[in-house]
Amino acid sequence: MNKSDILKIENNLKMKLPKFYKDTILNYPFERGSFAEEFMLLNKLETLLELNVDQKHLEEKFYIGSDGGEELYSIKYCDDSVYLYDLDLNEERLYTKDWKSFLDKIDMTIKEIKEDERLMKERKENKKWWQFWL
Helix, strand or coil, X not given: CCHHHHHHHXXXXXXXXXXXXXXXXXXXXXXXXXXXXXXXXXXXXHHHHHHHHCCCCCCCEEEEEXXXXXXXXXEECCEEEEEEEECCCCEEEEEECCHHHHHHHHHHHHHHHHHHHHHHHHHHHCCCCCCCCC
């Protein structure tokens, strides 16, 4: 995203996004097309607007992504903590105490996904002839 996209979000939602968030999005730290970009820390204007317009009744929160399922990540302008909202339980809790911890969790998740993919590839390459389920 670029500065123009950020302004569109701010104007559309009538809120000012925190500097730490804008700095991260303008210098997006994760690989394009990664799980991070698709889910955890969204980097597409339309997706962010869609997610936040639906949640407009929740003031001073900005939803930044999800776990790919029933949990949404949000930030508030007043602090750099990240909050997790569970759609099933309809409750919110603190997810990380600061923005850097959130980015570190994303990085760790990406590494875990890559390691799982590597192990799966290795299992397929080394499977026995009778192991048709791998």
